[in-house]
Amino acid sequence: MVLQRSDGRTDNLQLRPPTTTLSPLSRADGSARFAYGKSAVLAAVYGPKEVRLRDELLDSAKIEVLFRPLVGLSGTTERLYEKTIREILESVILKHLHPRTSVQTFEGADDDSSSLILSCAINATILALMDAGVGLKSMVASVTCIIDDSNQLVLDPSAEEIKGAKSVHVFTFDNVSKDVTSCVSTGVYTYEQYKSVFEVSQSACASVQAVYRQTMENKVGGVETVDEE
Amino acid sequence: MFRLDPDTFKRIHPIEFHRRFLANGIRPDGRESLLSWRTPVVHTGSITTCNGSAMVRVGATAVLCGIKAEIAVPSAAEPTRGFVVSNVDLPALCSSNFRPGAPGEFTQSISDTVQSVVESAVDMDGLCIEPDRAVWVLYADIVFLNYEGAAMDAALLALMAALRNTRLPSKTVYSPTDGTVRASSDLSVPITLKHLPVASTFGVVEAGGGRMLMADPTEDEDAIVGSRVSVVVDALSGDLMGTFGGHIPLELLEQSVVLATQRAKEVGQIVGASK
Numbered sequence: 001m002v003l004q005r006s007d008g009r010t011d012n013l014q015l016r017p018p019t020t021t022l023s024p025l026s027r028a029d030g031s032a033r034f035a036y037g038k039s040a041v042l043a044a045v046y047g048p049k050e051v052r053l054r055d056e057l058l059d060s061a062k063i064e065v066l067f068r069p070l071v072g073l074s075g076t077t078e079r080l081y082e083k084t085i086r087e088i089l090e091s092v093i094l095k096h097l098h099p100r101t102s103v104q105t106f107e108g109a110d111d112d113s114s115s116l117i118l119s120c121a122i123n124a125t126i127l128a129l130m131d132a133g134v135g136l137k138s139m140v141a142s143v144t145c146i147i148d149d150s151n152q153l154v155l156d157p158s159a160e161e162i163k164g165a166k167s168v169h170v171f172t173f174d175n176v177s178k179d180v181t182s183c184v185s186t187g188v189y190t191y192e193q194y195k196s197v198f199e200v201s202q203s204a205c206a207s208v209q210a211v212y213r214q215t216m217e218n219k220v221g222g223v224e225t226v227d228e229e
Numbered sequence: 230m231f232r233l234d235p236d237t238f239k240r241i242h243p244i245e246f247h248r249r250f251l252a253n254g255i256r257p258d259g260r261e262s263l264l265s266w267r268t269p270v271v272h273t274g275s276i277t278t279c280n281g282s283a284m285v286r287v288g289a290t291a292v293l294c295g296i297k298a299e300i301a302v303p304s305a306a307e308p309t310r311g312f313v314v315s316n317v318d319l320p321a322l323c324s325s326n327f328r329p330g331a332p333g334e335f336t337q338s339i340s341d342t343v344q345s346v347v348e349s350a351v352d353m354d355g356l357c358i359e360p361d362r363a364v365w366v367l368y369a370d371i372v373f374l375n376y377e378g379a380a381m382d383a384a385l386l387a388l389m390a391a392l393r394n395t396r397l398p399s400k401t402v403y404s405p406t407d408g409t410v411r412a413s414s415d416l417s418v419p420i421t422l423k424h425l426p427v428a429s430t431f432g433v434v435e436a437g438g439g440r441m442l443m444a445d446p447t448e449d450e451d452a453i454v455g456s457r458v459s460v461v462v463d464a465l466s467g468d469l470m471g472t473f474g475g476h477i478p479l480e481l482l483e484q485s486v487v488l489a490t491q492r493a494k495e496v497g498q499i500v501g502a503s504k
Contacts, residue, residue: 076344079337084475086334087456091476172475180482182475183458186345188424189469191486198479 006160007037015143015156015204018123020215022131030132032215033110034124036144036156039117040110043124045132047103061098063089063105067121070109080184081107081118085125088172088182092126094135103134115168116157118184119144122172123208130216138174140181141208145169145197147189155200167193171201175209243452251436251453258288263434264444266492267379269386273394273503280367280416281395283503285387288447289377294369294387296395300358300410301366311356311364313392315344317371317384324376324448339380343371346428346461346471347388352421359403363410367395367420378447381459381473385428390500395420424463426470427496429489432457433477442481444488458482460489464497 003010016037025031028044035041048061055062065086067078085107093103105128107121122142129136146157146165154161162168167187174181185194239246239257250257260267267288276282281296303310317340321329327336347369356365369391371384396419398412432446432454446454458474467490477485 076337076341079334080341083334083338087475091456177478179476179478183472183482185469185472186349187470188349188463191469191490194469194472194486195483 005154005158007158012152012154013200015207018208018211020127020211022127022215022219028128028132030128030130030134032124032127032131034120034127035110036116036120037158038111039120039159041117041120041124042108042110043121043128044106045103045125045128045134046105047132047134048098048101049104051100051102055102056100059096059099061093061095061100062102063093063095064102065089065105065107065125067107068109070111081121084118084182084184085122088122088140089125089129091181092136092138092140092174093129094137097135105129115162115170115184115186116144116159118142118170119172122182123212127212127215130212131219138176139209139212140172140174141205141212142170142172142182143201143204143208145171145201145204147187147193147197151193153193153196153200155204169194169197169201171198171205173202173205175206239449243449247450247453251434256447257449258447263436263441264488266429266445269383269496269499271386271390271499271503273390279391280397281391281393283387283390283394285383285390287377287379287383287386287445289375290373290379290383291375292371292373292383292387294371294384294391296391297368297370298395298397299366299368300363303357303361303364305361308361309357309364310353311351312353312366313344313347313351313369314366315347315369315371315388316340317343317373317380319373319376319380323373326448327376335380339384342381342459342471342473343384343388346385346426347392349470350389350422350424350426350463351392352423355421358401358410362405362408363401363403365397367392376448378450379430379445382428382430382445385426385461386496386500389422389425389427390503392420392422393500394504424468424470425465425497425500426461427464427489427493427500428459428461428471429485429492430457430459431474431481431485431488433481440478440481442485442488444492458485460485462486462489462493464493464500467493 021033119142167189172182396416400413456476461471
């Protein structure tokens with residue numbers, strides 16, 4: 001029997017190929033749009049630029065993150081997203097190269113499907129930082145996994161699949177260390193399930209990093225691939 | 230000879246101050262190892278005007294939780310599901326690190342994580358009075374009176390102890406003619422809790438050329454804590470109920486889950502002993 005997921009995928013561990021757009025905004029220093037299926041986030045980066053006096057740090061850049069939901073006002077969930085993204089960026093940006101400056105990132109949800117949006121926001125922000133030429137220690141990538149009501153591990157769930165989930169896990173890994181860059185798990189799950197989610201997410205993140213690389217190669221090497229006729 | 234007294238030293242060189250404790254594997258507050266916890270003290274029922282309340286102390290951290298039950302209309306999508314609305318407040322009076330005014334990013338993110346955990350802990354269908362018409366909504370206000378670290382751990386502990394202490398009227402009657410609910414004046418029925426989540430926070434510190442876990446860092450110790458992770462474990466079943474944090478090697482993450490599971494059992498007994 002072939003398993004059929006709500007959006008037509010045939011395997012629980014299948015990652016939808018992410019859709020990326022680089023530099024969709026002309027006025028930002030760097031910008032990117034990242035989408036898993038219909039969930040998408042548009043990120044913009046401004047900086048390193050001048051910093052408000054009260055935010056000035058003598059030995060590093062100040063990193064500010066602003067997350068906006070698709071509709072309505074931002075609430076506590078958006079603050080948690082901002083904190084998660086900021087903590088990732090503070091460890092990944094070479095902020096000591098730019099003392100007394102600020103690096104601002106804006107993430108706007110392009111579609112609202114709860115937890116997936118955090119993964120999209122992290123990935124869009126990293127792409128936007130690369131687009132802006134801000135120095136990074138490593139490329140971090142994020143994926144979302146769920147444990148569904150029949151205790152099956154489902155990678156990159158759709159919005160309908162998230163609704164019935166027993167637990168939702170957002171994992172972020174980088175391509176240099178073996179550390180977990182960030183982990184936000186909610187719901188009820190066992191330690192064994194957690195470990196399997198961990199392993200699946202780690203390998204899925206590697207394929208997202210390959211997408212980053214392809215996206216950047218398309219930008220940098222775009223001139224060479226044009227056919228002359 | 231010029232000597233710095235410890236308080237001045239701590240103020241001028243906070244990182245060096247804590248590093249010297251770390252080198253000896255002890256803590257400024259008298260704990261004898263990096264992996265020892267401050268034992269929480271739980272008092273319940275101290276606020277008589279609430280349906281349930283709890284006061285929790287973890288070292289110098291003091292947090293108060295009060296729960297007020299009100300009646301609301303359920304959402305159309307889930308007509309039997311009640312609500313728990315929790316809010317964590319770290320007012321300016323609890324620590325000099327918090328400014329008066331709107332809650333900051335830290336406070337709001339603690340609020341959101343506590344809310345996401347409690348939603349899977351409470352039997353929401355048990356809060357139904359009349360499907361599609363009336364359900365209980367439990368407003369839980371969690372206020373820190375003094376803050377010395379362990380925000381997530383103490384807030385969740387206070388909330389769960391207060392929920393265990395919560396009593397609802399034994400009889401409720403929904404009147405379809407005028408859409409009102411009449412409740413008996415006694416408060417005797419406890420609410421059903423499916424889980425007893427206990428949060429344990431660890432810091433990751435650099436010591437002896439490697440990284441290791443520091444259990445339950447105080448606010449002062451944040452100076453040397455590189456990153457942190459909070460692991461929420463159900464004290465009843467031993468299942469995990471949330472992991473929040475980052476920048477932690479896999480082996481330390483695994484260790485934190487094992488240690489958090491042990492601690493959840495111990496803390497679960499303390500909460501279980503409260504009424």
